[in-house]
Amino acid sequence: MRSLVPFVVMLVVAVAAFYLFPYNLAFLTRVVITMILVLSLDLILGVAGVSTLGQAAMYGSGAYAAGLFAIHVWHDPLAGLAVGAAAGAVVAFVSGLFLTRAHGLTLLMLTIAVTEVLQEIANKFSAITGGTDGLGGIRMGRVLGIWKFDFVGRTGYIYAVCVLFVVVVVLKIVIGSPFGLALRGIGDSPARMRAIGTPVTRRLIAAYTLSGAVAGLAGAMAAQSTALVSLGVYDFQLSAEAMIMLILGGTGRLWGALIGTAVFMTVHQVASSVDPFNWLFVIGLLVLAVVYAVPRGLLGLPDEVKRLLRRLK
Amino acid sequence: MTTLASILLDGVAYGMILFMISVGLTVTMGLMRVVNLAHGGFAMLGGAFTHWAMMSAGLPFPLAALAALIAVVILSVPMERVFYRPIYKMGELPQVLATIGITFLMIASVNYAMGSSLLSIPLPKVMSGAVDLGFRTLPTHRLYVLGAGVLVIVGLFVLIERTRFGIRLRAAVDHPGTAACLGIDTGRIFSLTFALGAGLAALGGILGAELLPIDAYYPLRYMILFLTVVAVGGMGSVAGSFVAALALGILDTAARYLFPEVGTIFFYLAMIVMLGLRPQGLLGRA
Amino acid sequence: MTAGLQVRGLNKAFGGLVVARDISLDLSPGDRKALIGPNGAGKSTFTNLITGILAPTSGSIQLDGRDIGSLSEAQRVKAGIAKTFQITTLFHSLTVRDNLRLPLLERRGLTARPFRRAAGDGGVEDEVESLLQQFRLTDVGDRVVQRLAYGQQRLVEMAMTLALRPRILILDEPAAGVPSSESPLIAEAIAGLPQDLAVLIIEHDMALVFKVAARIIVLVAGAILTEGTPAEIAADPRVRDLYLGAGHG
Numbered sequence: 001m002r003s004l005v006p007f008v009v010m011l012v013v014a015v016a017a018f019y020l021f022p023y024n025l026a027f028l029t030r031v032v033i034t035m036i037l038v039l040s041l042d043l044i045l046g047v048a049g050v051s052t053l054g055q056a057a058m059y060g061s062g063a064y065a066a067g068l069f070a071i072h073v074w075h076d077p078l079a080g081l082a083v084g085a086a087a088g089a090v091v092a093f094v095s096g097l098f099l100t101r102a103h104g105l106t107l108l109m110l111t112i113a114v115t116e117v118l119q120e121i122a123n124k125f126s127a128i129t130g131g132t133d134g135l136g137g138i139r140m141g142r143v144l145g146i147w148k149f150d151f152v153g154r155t156g157y158i159y160a161v162c163v164l165f166v167v168v169v170v171l172k173i174v175i176g177s178p179f180g181l182a183l184r185g186i187g188d189s190p191a192r193m194r195a196i197g198t199p200v201t202r203r204l205i206a207a208y209t210l211s212g213a214v215a216g217l218a219g220a221m222a223a224q225s226t227a228l229v230s231l232g233v234y235d236f237q238l239s240a241e242a243m244i245m246l247i248l249g250g251t252g253r254l255w256g257a258l259i260g261t262a263v264f265m266t267v268h269q270v271a272s273s274v275d276p277f278n279w280l281f282v283i284g285l286l287v288l289a290v291v292y293a294v295p296r297g298l299l300g301l302p303d304e305v306k307r308l309l310r311r312l313k
Numbered sequence: 314m315t316t317l318a319s320i321l322l323d324g325v326a327y328g329m330i331l332f333m334i335s336v337g338l339t340v341t342m343g344l345m346r347v348v349n350l351a352h353g354g355f356a357m358l359g360g361a362f363t364h365w366a367m368m369s370a371g372l373p374f375p376l377a378a379l380a381a382l383i384a385v386v387i388l389s390v391p392m393e394r395v396f397y398r399p400i401y402k403m404g405e406l407p408q409v410l411a412t413i414g415i416t417f418l419m420i421a422s423v424n425y426a427m428g429s430s431l432l433s434i435p436l437p438k439v440m441s442g443a444v445d446l447g448f449r450t451l452p453t454h455r456l457y458v459l460g461a462g463v464l465v466i467v468g469l470f471v472l473i474e475r476t477r478f479g480i481r482l483r484a485a486v487d488h489p490g491t492a493a494c495l496g497i498d499t500g501r502i503f504s505l506t507f508a509l510g511a512g513l514a515a516l517g518g519i520l521g522a523e524l525l526p527i528d529a530y531y532p533l534r535y536m537i538l539f540l541t542v543v544a545v546g547g548m549g550s551v552a553g554s555f556v557a558a559l560a561l562g563i564l565d566t567a568a569r570y571l572f573p574e575v576g577t578i579f580f581y582l583a584m585i586v587m588l589g590l591r592p593q594g595l596l597g598r599a
Numbered sequence: 600m601t602a603g604l605q606v607r608g609l610n611k612a613f614g615g616l617v618v619a620r621d622i623s624l625d626l627s628p629g630d631r632k633a634l635i636g637p638n639g640a641g642k643s644t645f646t647n648l649i650t651g652i653l654a655p656t657s658g659s660i661q662l663d664g665r666d667i668g669s670l671s672e673a674q675r676v677k678a679g680i681a682k683t684f685q686i687t688t689l690f691h692s693l694t695v696r697d698n699l700r701l702p703l704l705e706r707r708g709l710t711a712r713p714f715r716r717a718a719g720d721g722g723v724e725d726e727v728e729s730l731l732q733q734f735r736l737t738d739v740g741d742r743v744v745q746r747l748a749y750g751q752q753r754l755v756e757m758a759m760t761l762a763l764r765p766r767i768l769i770l771d772e773p774a775a776g777v778p779s780s781e782s783p784l785i786a787e788a789i790a791g792l793p794q795d796l797a798v799l800i801i802e803h804d805m806a807l808v809f810k811v812a813a814r815i816i817v818l819v820a821g822a823i824l825t826e827g828t829p830a831e832i833a834a835d836p837r838v839r840d841l842y843l844g845a846g847h848g
Contacts (some may be wrong), residue, residue: 051405098589104405105348106592109544112537113581153475174713178700181693181717182710185701188690195650195684196702197676198710206711216367236537240413247410264794277429280421287414291407292399 006255010168018154025153025224033162036167037238038245038257041212045243046251048177048207049187050100053239054111056267057095057118058088060233062216063183063223067135075141077159081220088216089209091105091118096208100201109189111307112236119234138223149224156225156265163221166210167214174210184252185206189203233290250297259298315448318568321379328562329462331525333517335542336469337510343549344486344506345401350412352514353532353539354419357386359515360527364432374437379521379579382512391510393504401503416532424529432527434519456495458520465513469551482506486549514541545587548595556595602663603627603797604649604680604767608656611648611821618644619655620822626767626797629684632795633800633812637841641821642801646769650682651675662767673757681765683756683773695736695755698744699727726762734758734788750781757788768792774807786810805842808832817841 006050017028041055065087066080074080095114102110122129129135142148147155174180182203185193193200222228232238249260267286271279294301338352362381366372372380392415400411423432441455443450473479485492485502492501518527525535546557561580568579587595611619618641624813626632636642647653649660652671663676670678690698696718703723704710718724718806731737734754739747744755753773760768774785782804789811792798802808808815808829815832818823825835833836 045406048709048719051409053338053409054679055545098585102588102592103541105342105544105548106588108348108409108595109537109540110585113541113585116537116581117578117585120576120581124576124578136630177713178709178717179711180719181701181704183698184693184697185690188692189688192688193671193701194757195676195682195688197673197705198701199673203710210713237533239810242380243406244410244413244694247406278421278425280417280424282509283419284414284421287410288396291403291411295403295407 004040007165007168009268010165010258013201018157021150025157027269029153029157029160029225031220031262032157032164033218033225033256033266034242034245035166035261036177036218036221037215038249038261039167039171039254040211040218040244041242041246042251042254042257043174043183043212043214044208046246046253046256047180047189048183048204050107050204050208051104051113052099053108053236054095054099054115055107055211055240055242056234056236057111057115058091058212058215059219059222059238060115060118061120062088062219063229063233064129064135064219065216066220067223067229068128069137070138071135074269075139076145077140077143077224080140080224081163084121084220084223085213085217088219089213091216093205093209093211096205096212098128100204100208107282112239115234115236115239122234126302129229129231132231134228135223136228138229140224149206153225160221160225163217167217168254168306173252179203179206201295232254244287246292247287247297251298253299256299259310263298316570319449320563320570322323322451322455324563324566326458326462326562327524327566330517330521330557331420331538331542331562332462332555332558333465334514334521335517335539335546335558335559336465336551337507337513338539339484339543339546339548339550339554340486341503341507341510342543344482345503346566347397347401348408348412349397349530350409350536350540351415352510352515352537353391354416355514356518356521356525356535356539357419357527357529357531358388359518360434360522361427361432362515362533363434363519363522364527365427367434374434374440375561381519382515385515386508386512389508390504394505395509398462414517417531418538420529427529434522434527436523452523454523461516461520466518466555471581473551478502478505494546541584543594545584545594547591547594549595550596553594553596603630605659605661605664607659607661608647609645609648609660610656611644611653618821619648621658621669622658622818622821622823624816624823625797628766628795628797630797631734631800631813633802633808633815634797634818635802635805635808635815636818636824640818642677642818642842644821645818646682646771646801649769650680676763676765679764679766680769681760681763681767682769685761687753687841688742689752689759692743694741694743695731695747696727696740698755698759699730699762703727706763727844730758730762733791748781750777750784753777753785754788761792765796767797768799770798772802772804773800774802774804782807 010089021028037055037059042048045052062084066084069083070080092120099110123131140149143155143159148153182193186200186203190200219233222233245260245264246257247260248264249258250256268279268283271282290297294304296304314317316576334353334356338349341347341373342349359381362384363377366377366380367374396411397414400408436454440454442453444453444456473482481497481502484497485499525531540560542554542561546553546560565580568575574577606622606624607802609619622645635644644653648655651670651676655668663679667675667678700717700723703726704717705775707723709720731740733736735770736751736754736758738753744752747755757770757773770789772781773789777780777785788806789800800808802811811827814826815829816826817832817838819841824837825832827835
């Protein structure tokens, strides 16, 4: 029963946000979509310990795939999500074949390079992707044939929250499974996993593919909710910020991804509206504060405070 | 033939800039085992200080550049103490994060002080203009870049191979534990190396401003470029980063000449192939 | 067909440096053998050759009469060869139970399953509990490994390796780093290993070796110097020279 508490809290917060900020639904939807992206990163980085700065590769591919699918094939939102997830999974699987063998700086650089190559391809094939102008003209049908995307973004928000719920539940199950335990083992000590007979690279490719599917899903949601896909979906900054949000919240337990994203994006939003020119100071300081003061993220904060109090006694 | 010569000339000049900026990064990353994403910030600070010294203080280019260089070196020492010391012992992830944070702070600082527009560095008469090579003209500036690049590599070679500091540096890179046991003050070596690397980055930033224009977002825009040189060359290898910088410089220039429509794809594909074949870099140790 | 491990004429060289020279060794069910030798004698190299981390330059390794020289590290584990680690490479952020679950799940080929509970397999759970009991770890079962005392970590290490249900068990310095107060725990655990298991112990602690091994193999400079019972080895002047020091010569 206790394990259900976070889900209830999540639901209450989502509903409260809906009624408290009726004019910020577009921003809230963006937060929810980013949460899905950061969750995807938590699986591969937080659980399996693969440092990557290339989550945007799958996010962007999911966005373009869903956008193109809606324009040329079918405007059904859920089918679009499936297509986006599939695109993310394919990109992750193919790049995972060589990425999962690298470590350290080489791994970071390879993940960045894959993203840059995809961005450049999207840029060059502007006849299909719209290039620097972006892919416009995405018109979505009703969700499940019932709910229409409205101008205020109510449907978009509720739709995104529902998808987020499904993603959290699925990832919770996966992390609690033998496969998830094996990933945590790999995150702790890949050498030991090999020694007990686990094909580590294969498990990592599977995890990266799943993570890619979720990231692709997030990209597809972004494309659907903004009705536009720009080259920015492949930006390095997106991958870097996803990493910041994850570590800010705390890695490996999913809830950290949600908390980190909410806090980071709120600070970002407030700072940039208060001072549109110098908000980067705030973000920079926030990032450094996380590294030096709460290395285990906001989820680890209660423990950290407890230890401090014990020392004071 | 002339195209080939042009590619080589421009490519080598570009490679020299990449080398000057990245060499400090490769040594510090090899020495302190720290993933540093903020290194390009020192190149930007060099350029930004030079811009300010010329525009606001009215100094001539050589003096402005020298002053900027010294300023960056002096600034880098406390920065290493305050920001970098605590993260040497941390994992790779906190290091990535911390140095992204430092990058953001550098960008925000320059943005606050000088705005987000281009920070031009007008060249003096002797460096502007062009030299006629018969088959084409070469901007005189490139000659200075080539000259500076050669001086830096020769200087580094002498410093690393022929001085006491160099011996200690190599010892600290190859066997950090042993070096500390032998009474080598690794903390001081870290400081000096970091300052040297920052200074070289500033020099590269100033001289390379024609090719990689200076503005507040410079460290983020070219971060991947500099890190690529380090990764491809092999962390900690000066010679490796020299080879990698020249190779990548020539490759990128060749791609721009021969297949201008392909853009930067070529650069990144080359990097993927090189790192796929040699994950530890060209001259890095496994 | 002979049961157990047969190593014949194993050689390994890195360039010109020979680190294993014509090593032959048998390990049959029930054996308790120890491999000793000074630092740099090639003990680690030898275990790495057996477990498949290194490939030999020449020679053969057979398990139950089948050549396993071409199998990978993971495949050899599945075939029945397991080794504990010199330095503990446990899953430090996981609980003791999870540390034991992983090899058990892997042995049953379940670690690719994403949609069932890791702790949901009855057979696995029973085996986790009996291993905990065998190594007296039941009380700390839900504790995270990095919070355990060092001696207990070595026991988890052994339990984990045993969970793979190997037929050949290589214990690489099972007492390394363990304070002498906890070292009886290790000897006791080794004595409690299944009788039909073939055990090879690589150890510096001579008291422990003489207590648990029936035969001792002495390795020097990559080659086997001699093999015998503890009494024979203790009486061998060459071995005594080796350990009491070249300083005498």
